[in-house]
Amino acid sequence: MTEVNVRDIIERLRDATSAAGETITEVPPLRLPDPRPRPWLTPLAAAAAVVLAIAGGVAVYRAGFGEHAAPAHGVAALPRFFAHVAGTDVVVRSSDSGREVGRLAAPSGREWYAHVAAAGDNRTFYAATEARDCRPRLYRFTVGEGGRVTAPQALPYGPPPGVMVTSLAVSGDGSTLAYGLQSCDPAAAAGRITVADTATGRTREWRGDRLVTGLSLSEDGRYLAFREAGLLVVVKDGTPRTVVPAPADDPPPQVDADPDPAETDVTSRPDPAAEDPALPVDADPAPAEAEPSPQATPGKPTPSASPERSSEKSPGKSSETSPKPSARATASPAPSGAPSPVRPGETETVPEPTPTASVVRPEAPITPDPTDPPVRDSYAGGADGLPYPASPAPEPAVTAVAGDVRFVRVPDGRARVLDTTTEPGDLSRSRAITLTGSWGDVVCGVVISPDGRRLYAGVGFRREAATAGVAEFDAATGEPVRHLARGEQGLLCLVDGDGGGTHFLVRRGAEYGVVAGSGGYRTLAAVGDEPRSAAAW
Amino acid sequence: MQAEILDIGSSRGDPDADDAISALYAEHALGLTRLALIMVGDRETAEDVVQEAFLGLHRRYHRLRHPDNALVYLRSAVLNAARSVLRRHRLPSFFARAYEPPVWSAESAAMLGAERRAVLEALHRLPRRQREALVLRYYAELSEEETARVMGVSRGTVKSTTHRALAALGRLLQERDR
Numbered sequence: 001m002t003e004v005n006v007r008d009i010i011e012r013l014r015d016a017t018s019a020a021g022e023t024i025t026e027v028p029p030l031r032l033p034d035p036r037p038r039p040w041l042t043p044l045a046a047a048a049a050v051v052l053a054i055a056g057g058v059a060v061y062r063a064g065f066g067e068h069a070a071p072a073h074g075v076a077a078l079p080r081f082f083a084h085v086a087g088t089d090v091v092v093r094s095s096d097s098g099r100e101v102g103r104l105a106a107p108s109g110r111e112w113y114a115h116v117a118a119a120g121d122n123r124t125f126y127a128a129t130e131a132r133d134c135r136p137r138l139y140r141f142t143v144g145e146g147g148r149v150t151a152p153q154a155l156p157y158g159p160p161p162g163v164m165v166t167s168l169a170v171s172g173d174g175s176t177l178a179y180g181l182q183s184c185d186p187a188a189a190a191g192r193i194t195v196a197d198t199a200t201g202r203t204r205e206w207r208g209d210r211l212v213t214g215l216s217l218s219e220d221g222r223y224l225a226f227r228e229a230g231l232l233v234v235v236k237d238g239t240p241r242t243v244v245p246a247p248a249d250d251p252p253p254q255v256d257a258d259p260d261p262a263e264t265d266v267t268s269r270p271d272p273a274a275e276d277p278a279l280p281v282d283a284d285p286a287p288a289e290a291e292p293s294p295q296a297t298p299g300k301p302t303p304s305a306s307p308e309r310s311s312e313k314s315p316g317k318s319s320e321t322s323p324k325p326s327a328r329a330t331a332s333p334a335p336s337g338a339p340s341p342v343r344p345g346e347t348e349t350v351p352e353p354t355p356t357a358s359v360v361r362p363e364a365p366i367t368p369d370p371t372d373p374p375v376r377d378s379y380a381g382g383a384d385g386l387p388y389p390a391s392p393a394p395e396p397a398v399t400a401v402a403g404d405v406r407f408v409r410v411p412d413g414r415a416r417v418l419d420t421t422t423e424p425g426d427l428s429r430s431r432a433i434t435l436t437g438s439w440g441d442v443v444c445g446v447v448i449s450p451d452g453r454r455l456y457a458g459v460g461f462r463r464e465a466a467t468a469g470v471a472e473f474d475a476a477t478g479e480p481v482r483h484l485a486r487g488e489q490g491l492l493c494l495v496d497g498d499g500g501g502t503h504f505l506v507r508r509g510a511e512y513g514v515v516a517g518s519g520g521y522r523t524l525a526a527v528g529d530e531p532r533s534a535a536a537w
Numbered sequence: 538m539q540a541e542i543l544d545i546g547s548s549r550g551d552p553d554a555d556d557a558i559s560a561l562y563a564e565h566a567l568g569l570t571r572l573a574l575i576m577v578g579d580r581e582t583a584e585d586v587v588q589e590a591f592l593g594l595h596r597r598y599h600r601l602r603h604p605d606n607a608l609v610y611l612r613s614a615v616l617n618a619a620r621s622v623l624r625r626h627r628l629p630s631f632f633a634r635a636y637e638p639p640v641w642s643a644e645s646a647a648m649l650g651a652e653r654r655a656v657l658e659a660l661h662r663l664p665r666r667q668r669e670a671l672v673l674r675y676y677a678e679l680s681e682e683e684t685a686r687v688m689g690v691s692r693g694t695v696k697s698t699t700h701r702a703l704a705a706l707g708r709l710l711q712e713r714d715r
Contacts, residue, residue, distance in 0.1 A: 005707055006703055006707070009703055009706055009707045009710065010675055010703065012652075012656050012710070013656060013660065013671060013675050013676070013706065014675050014676065015653065015656075016649070016652075016653035016654075016656035016657050016660075017575050017656075017657070017660075017672060017675070017676035018676065019649050019653050020571075020574060020575055020649060020653065020657055021571030021572070021574060021575060021676065022571070023574070023580075023649075024567065024570055024571050024574055024580060024583070025567075026567070027566040027567050027570050027584060027587070028584055028588075030558070030559060030562040030566065030588070030591055031588065032555055032558065032559070032591075032592070032595055153621065155621070156617060156620040156621050157617075173596045173597070174596065175593065175596045175597045175600075197597075198593070199589070199590060199593030199594075199597075199610070199613075199614040199617060199618075200593075200610065200613035200614050200616075200617045200689070201613075201617040201620070202613065202689050220597070220599070220600065221597075222600070421600070
């Protein structure tokens with residue numbers, strides 16, 4: 001093109017665009033939102049004054065340390081809807097009746113929903129998918145006053161091909177979206193977090209050497225809480241064998257996860273008594289775990305590492321519906337494979353790996369099949385191979401299945417908090433907060449408060465279901481502040497907050513429920529099967 | 538929020554922020570709506586896009602490190618929303634299809650004439666980034682530096698993208714003129 005041509009083209013372009021632009025000579029007035037704080041912006045301080053209406057009273061739960069929570073009456077508005085992933089779909093339910101009011105079917109047979117997040121208005125929701133070709137996408141949908149769910153719109157930004165979304169969160173004000181990613185190579189143990197501005201689509205990324213999961217954003221999106229997880233490779237073959245934690249990362253483990261072995265069959269964890277360093281618990285540390293450990297009795301749990309799963313979602317399931325057996329885990333740093341998710345109903349095409357002593361590497365991509373039975377069916381005890389006395393066991397998230405090998409993501413007992421206004425880059429610059437300790441050795445689900453100063457977590461002792469509950473921690477020091485609810489019916493897995501610190505969506509056994517900031521638990525909906533932590537309101 | 542990023546205070550319930558945003562709207566809404574119109578093709582959608590951009594700014598106004606960033610933010614938000622809209626309508630956009638978008642088709646056809654419509658149509662056949670670069674540089678008259686900030690890319694990328702875009706646009710128009 002000659003210079004003249006270029007000038008001519010620019011001239012024609014200016015002329016045409018200006019003429020088009022000038023067809024508009026005035027604009028409508030700006031409509032800013034009502035300055036009054038929306039209900040969900042209720043400051044934390046006010047939370048204590050709020051009481052939850054509990055229909056039949058749930059005396060089982062106590063607020064605080066032992067005081068009986070008076071079942072309350074009336075009041076505090078619950079978020080009207082909550083959404084959760086069910087199979088390949090997203091289901092929207094009324095918080096009042098627990099009834100399904102809307103449903104988003106999987107985008108296609110090759111792509112299905114795996115995560116869902118809600119903004120503080122309880123009307124704007126985001127969802128992330130998993131796809132057979134490993135090209136996950138992000139969607140936004142809204143829920144109208146009457147519960148009408150709009151068609152999801154694919155966002156113009158999102159994860160690059162070749163990764164799986166491990167967790168999704170949106171800030172209360174809807175300005176910021178954050179998602180955890182891991183390679184579709186099921187054996188890759190590194191993780192990254194992308195923080196996106198929902199208006200501009202501009203993204204920033206932080207990377208770390210461990211898997212990430214359980215993301216939760218503060219009201220303005222500045223603070224991001226997340227959890228790191230170890231990668232566990234479990235080989236099913238009757239005899240559980242070795243568990244190896246993922247690459248060693250962090251220093252020693254924090255406690256958390258270690259449960260006591262005692263009870264159950266033991267897996268072999270090294271001595272129980274001790275803190276088990278050997279436990280694979282979080283993947284942390286040391287490879288210590290390389291030791292094998294566990295074994296499980298059949299049918300029971302197996303190995304694994306750590307603890308609880310967090311809130312993640314995991315759809316995990318294994319693919320096989322088959323027997324559930326025991327498994328053996330290897331540790332692995334294994335190899336890689338490519339992932340591909342397995343979808344419901346479909347047969348697996350994945351090649352079966354042969355378990356070798358310590359490393360198993362699937363050759364094809366795999367991803368969990370959302371329609372498979374929940375993980376805990378296969379691993380009765382939870383990730384660490386220890387059975388949970390109370391039904392609700394936090395399960396690890398199976399991220400890939402190939403034949404008899406499962407790749408399981410197991411969060412540890414800590415939470416990390418990242419200030420997203422800092423330079424993107426290294427996740428290790430975030431602050432780690434240990435949540436296990438005097439209030440529990442299992443953590444299931446962590447949510448950050450709207451102001452970023454508190455963390456809420458489902459905590460409990462694996463052997464003493466009676467002490468399971470939702471606790472509040474100081475996000476800076478990790479000091480436990482108070483118990484919002486404690487009960488004897490099993491571990492409560494914290495799924496989401498309401499943006500005001502007044503109502504928490506939890507998962508317990510086969511149901512979703514709500515815990516009020518003032519204490520007390522109420523069932524929202526029994527959804528059969530194991531509900532996932534991939535839910536939001 | 539810490540003081541260091543609170544140059545202009547929190548927006549929620551903050552009259553100053555509301556005033557500042559209202560002032561920005563008064564000054565830039567028309568220009569942004571025109572920009573949006575060129576990107577999406579119809580007035581109604583353009584107005585929605587701009588309204589959304591301002592609401593987004595309102596939500597995060599307190600996070601702007603400097604008020605000057607507001608306009609960059611608004612332009613980025615408009616482009617991003619336009620992308621979503623176009624994707625929803627399946628590219629190519631209205632322009633490429635018939636250049637008769639739902640709302641202003643009739644008048645526009647008469648007001649713009651065949652030559653201008655051809656240019657707009659060709660513009661909308663370009664890859665998204667090329668189209669954005671051209672519109673920001675030659676319609677909005679932004680410098681390479683400003684365009685780079687709005688698009689979130691480097692200045693070098695703006696330069697090369699613009700160059701390729703002009704060449705591509707030239708080829709498209711030449712085909713038509715022939």
